[in-house]
Amino acid sequence: MKARSDRMRRMGNTVAFVPTMGFLHEGHLKLLKEGRKRGDDLVLSIFVNPTQFGPNEDLDAYPRNLERDLALAEKEGVDVVFTPDKQMLYGERFQTYVQLEHLPNHLCGISRPVHFRGVATVVTKLFNIVKPHVAVFGEKDFQQLAVIRQMVRDLDFDIEIVGIPTVREYDGLAMSSRNTNLSPEQRTSGLSLHKSLLQSFEHIQRGEKKSSAIIDAASELIQSFPETQIDYITICDPDTLDDVDIIDGPVVMALAVKIGKTRLIDNMILKP
Amino acid sequence: MKARSDRMRRMGNTVAFVPTMGFLHEGHLKLLKEGRKRGDDLVLSIFVNPTQFGPNEDLDAYPRNLERDLALAEKEGVDVVFTPDKQMLYGERFQTYVQLEHLPNHLCGISRPVHFRGVATVVTKLFNIVKPHVAVFGEKDFQQLAVIRQMVRDLDFDIEIVGIPTVREYDGLAMSSRNTNLSPEQRTSGLSLHKSLLQSFEHIQRGEKKSSAIIDAASELIQSFPETQIDYITICDPDTLDDVDIIDGPVVMALAVKIGKTRLIDNMILKP
Numbered sequence: 001m002k003a004r005s006d007r008m009r010r011m012g013n014t015v016a017f018v019p020t021m022g023f024l025h026e027g028h029l030k031l032l033k034e035g036r037k038r039g040d041d042l043v044l045s046i047f048v049n050p051t052q053f054g055p056n057e058d059l060d061a062y063p064r065n066l067e068r069d070l071a072l073a074e075k076e077g078v079d080v081v082f083t084p085d086k087q088m089l090y091g092e093r094f095q096t097y098v099q100l101e102h103l104p105n106h107l108c109g110i111s112r113p114v115h116f117r118g119v120a121t122v123v124t125k126l127f128n129i130v131k132p133h134v135a136v137f138g139e140k141d142f143q144q145l146a147v148i149r150q151m152v153r154d155l156d157f158d159i160e161i162v163g164i165p166t167v168r169e170y171d172g173l174a175m176s177s178r179n180t181n182l183s184p185e186q187r188t189s190g191l192s193l194h195k196s197l198l199q200s201f202e203h204i205q206r207g208e209k210k211s212s213a214i215i216d217a218a219s220e221l222i223q224s225f226p227e228t229q230i231d232y233i234t235i236c237d238p239d240t241l242d243d244v245d246i247i248d249g250p251v252v253m254a255l256a257v258k259i260g261k262t263r264l265i266d267n268m269i270l271k272p
Numbered sequence: 273m274k275a276r277s278d279r280m281r282r283m284g285n286t287v288a289f290v291p292t293m294g295f296l297h298e299g300h301l302k303l304l305k306e307g308r309k310r311g312d313d314l315v316l317s318i319f320v321n322p323t324q325f326g327p328n329e330d331l332d333a334y335p336r337n338l339e340r341d342l343a344l345a346e347k348e349g350v351d352v353v354f355t356p357d358k359q360m361l362y363g364e365r366f367q368t369y370v371q372l373e374h375l376p377n378h379l380c381g382i383s384r385p386v387h388f389r390g391v392a393t394v395v396t397k398l399f400n401i402v403k404p405h406v407a408v409f410g411e412k413d414f415q416q417l418a419v420i421r422q423m424v425r426d427l428d429f430d431i432e433i434v435g436i437p438t439v440r441e442y443d444g445l446a447m448s449s450r451n452t453n454l455s456p457e458q459r460t461s462g463l464s465l466h467k468s469l470l471q472s473f474e475h476i477q478r479g480e481k482k483s484s485a486i487i488d489a490a491s492e493l494i495q496s497f498p499e500t501q502i503d504y505i506t507i508c509d510p511d512t513l514d515d516v517d518i519i520d521g522p523v524v525m526a527l528a529v530k531i532g533k534t535r536l537i538d539n540m541i542l543k544p
Contacts, residue, residue: 002430010282089428093512095374096392096426101367120368121427128428154368155393156361156400158274240365 001082005043005131013040017132019123022046023063024072027167027175031136032076034164038134044073045082045126051090051097052118058261063180082130089125098124103150106241107143107254108265111231116147123148127157135159140166140174142254142267146241166266168194174266181262189225189259193266196221196233200253204270209247211235222257231256231263238269247272273354277315277403285312289404291395294318295335296344299439299447303408304348306436310406316345317354317398323362323369324390330533335452354402361397369393375422378513379415379526380537383503388419395420399429407431412438412446414526414539418513438538440466446538453534461497461531465538468493468505472525476542481519483507494529503528503535510541519544 008015016039018031035042046069053059066083073081097117103109104116127135137145145163152161167175172194173187182190196218203214215233222228233255236243244251247270254267280287288311290303307314318341325331338355345353369389375381376388399407409417417435424433439447444466445459454462468490475486487505494500505527508515516523519542526539 002428006281006430009278010284012282091425093374093422094426095372096423097371097373098427099369099371101369102365103367125426125428128430131430150365151368153363154366154397155370156274156397158278158400158403 001043001080001129002131004080005041005129008041009131009133014134015039015041015043015130015132017043017045017126017130017135019045019047019126019130019135019137021048021062021177022069023065023177023180024069025167025175025177025179027138027140027164029072029076030167031138031164032073032078034162035134035136036077038136038162039132041079042077043080043082043130043132044078045084045130047082047084047089047122047126049089049118049122050086051121052115054112054114057112058178058181058263061181061261063177082126084129089122097121098151098155100147100150100154103143103147103241106236107232107234108256109143111256116143119144120147120151123151124155127159132159134162136162136164138166139163140176140266142252143241146239172198174264176264178262178264182259186227186259186262189228190264192222192225192228193255193257193264196255197253197266197268201268201270204247204272209272211243211245211247211251214247214253218253218255222255227260229258231258235270273315273352273401274403276352277313277401280313281403281405286406287311287313287315287402287404289315289317289398289402289407291317291319291398291407291409293320293334293449294341295337295449295452296341297439297447297449297451299410299412299436301344301348302439303410303436304345304350306434307406307408308349310408310434311404313351314349315352315354315402315404316350317356317402319354319356319361319394319398321361321390321394322358323393324387326384326386329384330450330535333453333533335449354398356401361394370396370423370427372419372422372426375415375419375513378508379504379506380528381415383528388415391416392419392423395423396427399431404431406434408434408436410438411435412448412538414524415513418511444470446536448536450534450536454531458499458531458534461500462536464494464497464500465527465529465536468527469525469538469540473540473542476519476544481544483515483517483519483523486519486525490525490527494527499532501530503530507542
């Protein structure tokens with residue numbers, strides 16, 4: 001992979017990269033389409049990265065279907081699918097991690113304390129192997145995108161980071177590989193995330209400026225659906241992820257809700 | 273710097289890199305000569321990296337002489353001297369660090385708890401900016417070299433790391449920019465580091481296998497010199513840096529001694 005990317009770069013080709021954990025859905029395909037537009041050479045990686053899962057999380061339950069992924073990749077015009085295995089990326093005596101001091105202490109990082117260390121580390125490794133000019137990530141994982149942008153700036157990676165808006169099902173459910181683990185009833189409860197974001201959007205349109213009022217209403221809406229357990233609902237600064245109490249500029253509203261055993265996330269940029 | 277290295281690589285040139293904190297001495301020049309041999313393009317960086325100094329360490333006292341360094345670099349045929357400033361490398365909201373879990377918990381890492389986090393982080397940044405094929409480091413900083421080799425392996429940097437044996441003064445004192453801070457009397461005490469290594473070498477030649485006996489004798493020798501204060505004397509595995517009690521294979525003997533306010537280090541590979 002390293003030698004191939006060197007060759008591409010020497011030929012003057014632009015390398016575009018879409019790192020994923022596989023089980024591709026429409027959201028991933030949109031990332032690939034963007035990568036296809038931006039790169040002469042399009043690399044997709046598929047790797048369910050163990051270091052970004054905590055001990056009680058769903059590493060084993062994470063859905064996989066390599067055959068289907070490869071067919072979709074081919075259809076999108078991907079040039080290379082890079083599928084390292086665990087042993088290749090985390091060999092004996094592995095001990096080096098990339099860690100951010102502030103951004104992970106918010107949102108998902110609170111209930112998933114090792115998650116963003118794992119994300120920053122594996123993305124660093126993949127960047128060093130794939131050597132892209134540009135890498136494409138989804139905005140659904142808002143905090144992940146913020147972490148990667150900050151890491152790229154801080155560690156001086158010469159890579160352009162592109163964020164792509166969340167792709168949703170016809171009824172508003174944000175596309176996620178984890179949606180496949182929802183029963184039909186749970187899927188209906190999953191709609192509560194997007195509904196609460198739309199409701200918050202309307203509250204702000206009507207002049208509400210207090211985050212606490214908006215969050216309380218969102219919380220009430222979500223709890224009215226069966227099997228929902230709120231991890232967090234936050235209104236925060238899109239760059240620092242620090243909480244915002246009074247909304248007088250663009251903010252991100254982000255939330256995580258467990259539906260049965262499946263944890264879903266969603267977010268929306270809101271402006272007063 | 274990034275654009276220049278890209279250009280060099282596209283032209284098929286090999287980029288060799290020698291990162292330093294400046295105040296160049298014969299040891300650095302040997303690194304540059306090796307870099308000159310290995311690279312079509314030779315990059316030297318000079319940056320006294322604040323994140324590898326603890327709050328009570330000698331960041332401000334660290335010697336600097338850019339004009340002299342530039343003249344020496346020119347003489348050695350360096351193509352580019354990269355001299356970033358603090359603000360350029362550690363901007364506002366900087367928060368991303370590269371951290372190793374095990375190697376720093378030994379030798380210098382014990383009395384300098386943030387040191388190797390700072391080293392790994394700045395070397396990652398410099399690697400991402402200079403984009404070398406090969407980077408050259410001195411073996412005098414034995415633990416630093418071990419940390420960098422491990423980091424390169426763990427984070428998949430596509431960079432060859434070359435270690436160069438320690439260059440010594442005529443009387444055995446290991447070359448170091450910090451030697452300039454020694455008074456003539458302190459300089460004589462500084463010789464105790466190398467003398468204790470030679471004495472240990474002889475002990476092992478005579479059949480001694482117990483690290484504790486060798487370390488005790490070294491400690492006694494060093495303490496017989498004025499103004500010496502031992503930080504550590506260790507005999508350990510060259511890869512893991514774990515202590516070795518009975519010497520039955522190659523080991524590294526490493527030590528750090530404060531001479532007045534100046535902290536010196538030295539090391540030697542010993543074989544039974």
